[in-house]
Amino acid sequence: xxPPAAALSAEPRFGWCCxxxxxxxxxxxxxxxxxxxxxxxxxxxxxxxxxVEKLVEVVRRNLQSLHLQLGEVAGHPPxxxxxxxxxxxxxxxxHPIGRPLYEEPEVRxxxxxxxxxxxxxxxxxxxxxxxxxxxxxxxxxxxxxxLDNSVAELEYHTDVLRMMGLTGGWHPAGTHIxxxxxxxxAGTEGFLRGLERLSEEARGLVTVENDEMSYGIEDxxxxxxxxxxxxxxxxxxxxxxxxxxxxxxxxxxxIVESWRGVRPVAHISVSREELLPGHSPEVLPDYAxxxxxxxxxxxxxxxxxxxxxxxxxRLVTAHLSWADFEIEAKGKNLAVDDLERDALAAGL
DNA sequence: GAGGGTCAAGTCCGT
DNA sequence: ACGGACTTGACCCTC
Numbered sequence: 001x002x003p004p005a006a007a008l009s010a011e012p013r014f015g016w017c018c019x020x021x022x023x024x025x026x027x028x029x030x031x032x033x034x035x036x037x038x039x040x041x042x043x044x045x046x047x048x049x050x051x052v053e054k055l056v057e058v059v060r061r062n063l064q065s066l067h068l069q070l071g072e073v074a075g076h077p078p079x080x081x082x083x084x085x086x087x088x089x090x091x092x093x094x095h096p097i098g099r100p101l102y103e104e105p106e107v108r109x110x111x112x113x114x115x116x117x118x119x120x121x122x123x124x125x126x127x128x129x130x131x132x133x134x135x136x137x138x139x140x141x142x143x144x145x146x147l148d149n150s151v152a153e154l155e156y157h158t159d160v161l162r163m164m165g166l167t168g169g170w171h172p173a174g175t176h177i178x179x180x181x182x183x184x185x186a187g188t189e190g191f192l193r194g195l196e197r198l199s200e201e202a203r204g205l206v207t208v209e210n211d212e213m214s215y216g217i218e219d220x221x222x223x224x225x226x227x228x229x230x231x232x233x234x235x236x237x238x239x240x241x242x243x244x245x246x247x248x249x250x251x252x253x254x255i256v257e258s259w260r261g262v263r264p265v266a267h268i269s270v271s272r273e274e275l276l277p278g279h280s281p282e283v284l285p286d287y288a289x290x291x292x293x294x295x296x297x298x299x300x301x302x303x304x305x306x307x308x309x310x311x312x313x314r315l316v317t318a319h320l321s322w323a324d325f326e327i328e329a330k331g332k333n334l335a336v337d338d339l340e341r342d343a344l345a346a347g348l
Numbered sequence: 349g350a351g352g353g354t355c356a357a358g359t360c361c362g363t
Numbered sequence: 364a365c366g367g368a369c370t371t372g373a374c375c376c377t378c
Contacts, residue, residue, distance in 0.1 A: 037373065039355050095356060135369065136357035149357060183359055213360060213369095298361090298368070330371090 010263065012320035012348070013128055014339055015082035016332040020069055023334065033069060035062040035086050043097050055091070055101050056110060062089045063114030070118060072333070074125035079348065080336060082128040082174075082265075084326050089160060094152040112163055119164025128174040128324060129166055130265060131157045139206075140182035140190030151197045154179075158202040167201050171228065171262045174324070178207045178230050178265070181215030181223075188215075188222045195226060203227075209267065212238040212301055217251055224258040231255055231323070232267035233315070238301050242287030247318050256322055266323040268316050268339075269303045284311040305331040306338050313342035320348065 022029040038058045043051055066089060073083050090111065092098025101107055122129050137153045138146055157177045161167050166175040181191060195203060209230035210217040216239045220229050231252070236245055245251065256264055271285055275295060279285065290300060307313055307329060316325055316339060329335035 037355090039374065040357095041355065042375070092356085097356090134357085135359075138358055141358075143358085146358065153357090185359095301369080 011078055012324060013079055013082040014316070014320070014325040014327060014336060014343070015073065015080055015084070015128075016336050017084035017132070017326055017328060018086035019332050020072060021332045021334055033065055033072070035065050035088055037088050038091050040092055040095055040097050043092060043101075052101055052104055052107065055098070056107060058091055059089075059107065059110060059114075062091075063110070063118065066114075066118050067121065070121045070125065070127060073127050074121070078126060079343075080340065081126050082130070082324050082326065083122075084130045084132055085160075087131055087133050087157065090156070093159070094149070094156040115160060115163035116165070119161075119166055123165060123173065128265075129161070129164070130174075130176045130178060130326065131160075132178045132326075133157060135180070137179050138182040139179060139194030140186035140188070141194075142183075142186050142190065147194060147197070150194065154198055154202050154206060158199065158205060161205060162201065167205065170204050170260060171207075172204075174262055174265070175205060176207045176228070176230075176265055177202070177205045178209050180209055180211045181220055184214045188220070191223060192226060207265065210235050210239070212297070216240065217245075217255070221251075221254060224254055228259040228262070228264065229255045230265055230267065232269075232328075233319070234267070234269040234271075234301075234303075234328070237285075237287060238297060241291070244284060244315060247321055252322060264323040265326060266319060267326050267328055268307075268312070269328040270307060270309050270312050271300045272302050272304045273306070273308045275299050275302070279309075281308055281310050283309075284315070285309065303328055303330055305329060305335070307331075307335045307342075308338065310342050313339050314346050317343040317346040317348055 020033040036058050038054055043054060046054055066085060069083060073081055093102055133153050137150045139150050141147045141150060154177060158167060161175055166172055207228045207230045208220055208223055209232055210220055212235045217231055217236055233245060237243060276285060276290065307327065327335050327339060
């Protein structure tokens with residue numbers, strides 16, 4: 001019997017996403033700590049037992065790396081206990097090639113045991129778990145096949161979380177499966193129709209995040225009574241061409257409401273330092289000034305390796321009053337170290 | 349073991 | 364109409 005997910009503490013958290021980078025750069029540790037993949041193409045070229053064998057090899061590695069990642073996070077203070085898990089933990093799960101393989105008793109037993117173990121570890125250490133399916137998951141698509149795939153993808157993530165003991169009700173332990181609004185043409189009405197296609201269990205986990213192109217945070221407000229909103233401060237800065245939302249902003253209050261008592265999740269990243277030569281790390285990047293130097297939106301969108309800007313880190317520290325943060329930086333856990341230093345200095 | 353082509357999927361923008 | 368960006372390398376085949 002799986003113990004229920006513990007209530008989420010009110011303590012702020014921030015953490016990294018999907019991949020761990022060993023501080024000493026040890027490639028063997030990097031490989032051990034991170035998931036692998038197998039392509040559909042490779043699986044489809046194998047037959048029968050070979051196909052199962054290949055999948056089992058990758059799944060076993062992925063479950064082991066997930067366990068190690070949770071161990072790493074659990075070794076830090078409670079304010080660092082949030083982890084975005086890579087969506088590739090069970091490769092090909094929602095694809096016709098992979099689906100029957102996961103029904104093989106051998107595979108099923110491996111997956112249930114591994115995820116059960118991981119979920120237990122996450123719950124015991126109080127690690128908040130999230131997922132972020134990629135750009136192919138478009139819940140408002142007008143293309144039936146795309147919508148079908150998107151629903152299947154969200155149900156896949158729900159299956160994973162169920163085996164981790166993190167489903168049932170409204171975002172248990174703060175768990176979330178976060179996606180973007182999708183294409184503009186179908187609008188937020190299309191998103192609501194897509195939500196209706198999901199199981200009740202999945203609907204209790206999905207969240208929606210503002211992007212730089214199609215749905216700004218204001219554009220997502222019509223969804224706030226149906227699904228929690230995830231504010232990405234950097235996406236908003238790009239889409240609004242320079243606005244830094246403050247914690248006392250009325251839009252933040254609406255976002256908090258959309259979570260219905262669960263502590264919200266937000267995202268932070270920062271433009272690449274090397275594209276901003278000579279920029280002071282003590283000053284918030286000024287979009288208009290940077291655009292005037294010839295930098296394009298696509299340049300400013302790109303994520304930095306590290307949380308190099310102390311002013312942004314102080315802004316995030318202020319936002320920790322209401323949200324937990326997933327840090328989207330190429331430097332992963334190393335960027336979390338950066339934010340941690342500034343947040344502690346600012347009195348976290 | 350190294351090198352290089354390949355990888356399930358959507359949507360947007362710039363040309 | 365089409366290629367590239369997003370992401371973001373890792374994988375896998377060939378030599």
